[in-house]
Amino acid sequence: MPAPRIKSPALLVAESGADREGHGLRRTLGRFQLVCFGIGAIVGTGIFVGLSDSVAQAGPAVVVSFVLAAVTCVFTAFAFAELGGAIPVSGSSYSFAYAGLGETTAFLVGWCLLLEYGVSVSAVAVGWSQYVDELLHSLTGLNLPHALAAGPGDGGVVNLPAVIVIALASVLLVRGVRESARATAAMAVLKIAVLVAFCAIGFVAFQDGNLSPFSPAGLGGIGAGTTAAFFSYIGFDAITTAGEEARDPRRDIPFAILVCIGVVTLLYCAVALAAIGALGGDGVGDRPAALSHVVNEVTGSAVGGGVIAFGAVVAIASVVLAVMYGQTRILMSMSRDGLVPRVFEKVSPRTATPVAGTLIVGVVFAVPAAFASLDSVVNLCTIGTLATMVTVNIAVIALRRREPDLARTFRVPLYPATPLLGIGFCLYLIYETGPATWFQFAVFLAAGLLLYAGYGRRNSRLGRGGDQGLTPGDAGRVRQEA
Template identity: 55%
Template sequence: MTRRKPVADLIADNGQGSGGALRRTMGMWQLTMISIGATLGTGIFVVLGEAVPLAGPAVTLAFIIAGITALLSALSYAELAGMIPVAGSSYSYAYATIGELGAWVCGWCLLLEYGVSVAAVAVGWGQYVNELLQLVLGVALPEALSAPPGDGGLLNLPAAVVVVLAMVALLGGARESARINAIMVGIKTLTLVLFCAIAFSAVKAGNYSPLLPLGMGGVSAAAGKLFFSYIGFDAASTAGSEARNPQRDLPRAIMLSLGLVTVLYCLVALAAVGAMHWTHFDGTEAALSKVLGGTTGSVLLSAGAIVAVASVVLAVLYGQTRILFAMSRDGLVPELFSRVDPRTGVPRANTLVVSTFIAVLAAVVPLGELADATSIGTLFAFALVNVAVLVLRRRQPDLHRTFRTPLVPLTPVLGVLSCAWLMLSLGSATWLAFALWMAVGLLVYFGYGRGHSTLSQASPESDAMIR
């Protein structure tokens, strides 16, 4: 359970699966678009309306604070992604530093984060499609086909459809799906830029006063809520085995995507509270449409949200399959998940199985508070990445690092503490769901993963070196 996989072995195994290897086709631009695609989605379209009543006009400051919190972990991700440029993201980093059981726990958390979040986001996509149909055509999908059984319907067909569409794009190859994702990122970025242009033209200086109507306590509460708008910046690290120059490009893509998303978030927030008084937001999910007002604004934002959410489904589903690929390569899950199609260079069976499972989940399960469990899984994985930086700096200080986290150990320690603080702010239902998920994960590890691990086949001499 404590055996570690040396960094050299992780890199040597990089991208190798049964039947072939993942193909290195992505440059820094595609990697950056993957992270932006996974991050810039429902968060800005939904969470802004919930955060403004807490922070008032200072919601922009709350975005900055949340961005700095994300930056603490992003710096650690950048160092490890450049040093261990392999598929698997924080799962692989934990395997090299904390040990096999810690890596399994991290990977299991990522499966929760990616799998449930894709299903939850797909459900949101269906809601936006329905809203756009009502605005443009005056019709709506029947409830039987737009809601799961627990919510009065038979199945959420649009939610399943968007997952299937993302699956088709991924099966075409990493390069092709990266191009589709880049187009969608461009569309949703343009949508938010147009929103800013329209909203800034209606800004009233008086809407920014008083800046802190509820004090810094309100800003802090808003920042805790807004942090989850940044989840996804680590998606580029799952593409380590398909990047052409991962040591150079992965750290740059992670930092660049976080910077661009933060700037866009702050501009949108500044424009929104300037164009509409903060007391009018009242927690509404359609805050941006309300700011623009009228049918035209609502159609613009609904169309942009559809593209934004589809892009998140595509990018996060991609990350999910690559994490499972890495775990399968190490023997912790069945070999099926690391079979690479020799024609497309894609883990085809992996993609089909994962997409089918998530499509069914999105179509028939009312996710409710279970979706909040994705946050705790993400934060736990972030904390382990910060710990991994500290461990490798101590054990292997001479390893080549293309990016170095500044102010070590202060920065990683602050990263761990900030993740712990946000985890403790989550409700008891989220912790219960997390505990049940981890219990299932430990049963799977001890029942299958521990005995099938590739490291379990090592000779006593090599096993001693691994430990």
């Protein structure tokens, strides 16, 4: 059996130019922008739309589900923090897998990231459409024509608002990362303010009796709710895709990841408690635009719900922006390695962004957004993300053994227990997605292997010996302590 094609961290950093200015991308993102970017990527459809699904599964015990989902993310967040600081490139999980486990695994991780970043863009855009309709109704008393506000799976024809938000995000990303970062930061601050305001309204109407029975479906319901709640956390790893555009990636990326998980977990638990305490599990579960519904019921007016709907429209739009950013950077890294067509690695000298790649991503993922339902893609997106997280935890262990002297500005605490626990929690949530999702994911992976065998392996720069030019100076620069 041939040895796996593995790229050292030094080679990944050197050929990306991530330790140098003038490599195409520009270093414009500071610590605050990275934190806002992470919150922008996480807080959106999962809490504004998906909360009702989680509550329907777990009841008031959804708070436990959110905590368990957060614990799963925290273990893996440590792994991302260590590797993001040690290998500050745009490839994120893909590059970490290339360094730790080899090219075949890296390609499949990149393939899975199409689910985490790409397909989730479609899911998020569908959720955005629901709140646009709610906002329009609050302002005018009218609703969007159902045929133009939902795909065939939801009884409509085409989800036009979902297509529009993807198009707007594509235009903003093409203009430049500085402009995108400013917009994401502003939207992140606004969405936090809206969720804090929601909590204030919900806790005013809080009644202890609404928390009983606390866990109507038992442990099974909490487990299913955890899987549903996990979708609310997808996106925190997108911070690592900014490795080549952060000013001090080795220090700021680990910081931003851990801060984002902490802030988001507190927000989610507070929102869930406020919503259920105000109306009870039955009043929140299985309702579209659930947060607006809660505020309308508590205040007896559509004005408050309209404000929440406006916040949701902004919040979910920022997720589309941040996640599309991550997707284009992943494809750019894969393109540099020859595993996908070279069009994705081309960076405009005027805007310092991958213009062609961004537009292609926008067009491709506008299609499922226009015609698919939210429920049809959430589980597949979740299992793809979990599989990627398992790989990153394994990569931490592999690189600790193979590259013990690699400069690490953050180290996973309680190693190796922490990455092993991360693997275990992720595998449990994969189990909870169910046999139908397992089968769909197996077919998806098989398609990825065929694509790698037919295109990626043949065109790999590493396989052609095109990446052997790492100089001792490059290696030394990567290994030196920051």
